[in-house]
Amino acid sequence: MQRRFLMTPICLSIMALLVNDVNAHPGHSHRRPRTQVPGAAVTISDRVWTDNDGSVLVRGSFVSVRDDQLQVRRADDTLVSVGLLRLSNKDRTWVEQRQLQIRVENDSVVQIPRPSPTTFCDCDDEQFHLEQQLQVEDLPLLLAQLDQDTVKSVRTPEIAKTFEAFVRSKAIKTHWDDRYFYVESNGIPDHRLMVGITAWQQQVPIPQKYFGENAWRIPLNPVPAANPRTTRNEFLRGAIALAANGVPIFNPLNNRGDDAYLFGELDEFGGHCGRADDYHYHIAPVHLEKAVGKGLPIAYALDGYPIYGYEEPDGSPVVNLDKLNGHKGPDGRYHYHATKEYPYLNGGFHGEVTEREGQVDPQPRAEPIRPFLRPLRDAKIIDFAEVKPKAFQLTYEIRGKKGTVSYVLADDGSASFTFVDTDGQKTTETYSPPQRGSTDRRPPSQNNPGPPPGENRQSTNVPSGLPKLVVTSSSVDVEGYLSIDCTCDGAGRSPAVEWKGAPEGTKSFAISIWHVAPDREKSYLVVYNIPPHVSKIAEDEKGVGVFGHNDRRQAAFDPMCSKGPGRKSYNISVYALSSELKLTPGQASRPNLLQEIKQITLAEGTKEFRYERKR
Secondary structure (H helix, E strand, O other), X not given: OHHHHHHHHHHHHHHHHHOOOOOOOOOOOOOOOOOOOOOOOOOOOOEEEEOOOOOEEEEEEEEEEEOOEEEEEOOOOOEEEEEHHHOOXXXXXXXXXXXXXXXXXXXXXXXXXXXXXXXXXXXXXOOOOOOOOOOHHHHHHXXXXXXXXXXXXXXXXXXXXXXXXXXXXXXXXXXXXXXXXXXXXXXXXXXXXXXXXXXXXXXXXXXXXXXXXXXXXXXXXXXXXXXXXXXXXXXXXXXXXXXXXXXXXXXXXXXXXXXXXXXXXXXXXXXEEOOOOOXXXXXXXXXXXXXXXXXXXXXXXXXXXXXXXXXXXXXXXXXXXXXXXXXXXXXXXXXXXXXXXXXXXXXXXXXXXXXXXXXXXXXXXXXXXXXXXXXXXXEEEEEEEEEEOOEEEEEEEEOOEEEEEEEEEOOOOOEEEEEEOOOOOEEEEEEOOOOOOOOOOOOOOOXXXXXXXXXXXXOOOOOOOOOEOEEEOOOEOOOOEEOHHHEOOOOOOOOOEEEEOOOOOOOEEEEEXXXXXXXXXXXXXXXXXXXXXXXXXXOOOOOOOEEOOOOOOOOOOOOEOOOOOOEEEEEEEEEEEOOOOOOOOOOOOHHHHHHHHOOOEEEEEEEEEEEEOOO
């Protein structure tokens, strides 16, 4: 009896985790204060729901979880929804425990013996009601009856150990559900960046928003693929793995298929910036071994399998790697290894992954605020530093002469750049986050990583709040799908476009067909100087207006030809202008068009349509 009395608090905690009042009705109004059960680890009383920074999201009582949304009933009896990914780790654990209670009750997984009841509180029908103390001898049987997947859902997964050091340093945040491990980060590591690059594309590190629904996610229960995929000349876009510090790792081959390391594109830590100014590695970040701890992975591939350094977890040499740079360890579990030669890390995916448009899908989106640029020939990056909070300076050298790129990041997401080239010419540029339907300016010249001398250009987003044109297309069916004749699956004809509602004073029209890809906006058609009396163009029309250049630098329509499966959205935008444009076809790219029409747009309208590649 003495032993049972001393163990009562433990019994009550386990009871609180496993048992729920059989009369509970989630969703009823909570009309009077609840009394927490003495010793219980979980209660369904009102609580304050917070994020990991301690900010209050909502106050109220748990109702249910549906589609990754937590429903909470507030004191005024109203229901509100909060995304599970926004909750703190503590609150997510509470929700998991509460769901476990409900599953145990509803599925009758555990049968609780109920001899003479002992009442601990005066409870209403929604309170946690314990009718007896659980005897210690009953615990092993009770736990053995639980669904093991359910038990695992409230435990910390093994993968969390790899990221723990960077969670403690507040460089990243992590959480998980029963399927995925989520990592939130800004993609910027704490080591020196960019130094040592000898093939530079004029991109610089800008923090990304890999947070919330845009967080990285890694499968907790990887499934071996029936046909493993290689990364040689596949998955050339996007990440293939995630480092322990929350920095993505891309294919060692760049998007042209060249070895980025041998090509001189990587800094001393094996990383550089992509077209969205997003920093990422291209080889295994073995320098992280010291931070993560001995015997732990330094990264995880996006198929869910871990990536270790040059040695096995026990320190022994690595032998018998397969063609994907992985093998099974003594424990029978598969993992990858870093190597000093190609493929440097996972050379493919042992586990199941989905490829969409040349990359693993899903994965977070990088958000560019300026156009990607051309490589700056013979430039070598010799320094990069944060000179003050949110202010950075990159120093490069060309044949002994130095140039700099300085930029300041504002709280509204904009960035102010100052470029000083190797001849001392100084230019400035301000970029704002692009709005839907807009894009940035023409890229700077190769020899001057800024705008032409004397210019001080601002963002060229098309003005908002303008009168709207009504845009339609007979090439788009009633379900919103583009005719197959206007795609690469058919004849590749340009779509028909019709518009109305042009205001007085319209002197010309311009048309742009475009699409928002994961890394940038793509342009398929630019037509300008369409006469003011014209209100429609026919399918495959070539005799009205002047054709500018699409992204392939062709004065023609580039038909949709998606590289991956799945439905995608495209846009036809029409602009009513107060004058004609003085652009040559070679100058009239979509970015330049938007730049030129910024001050002369009288009205604009957009027709959205869909396209799904036929296989």
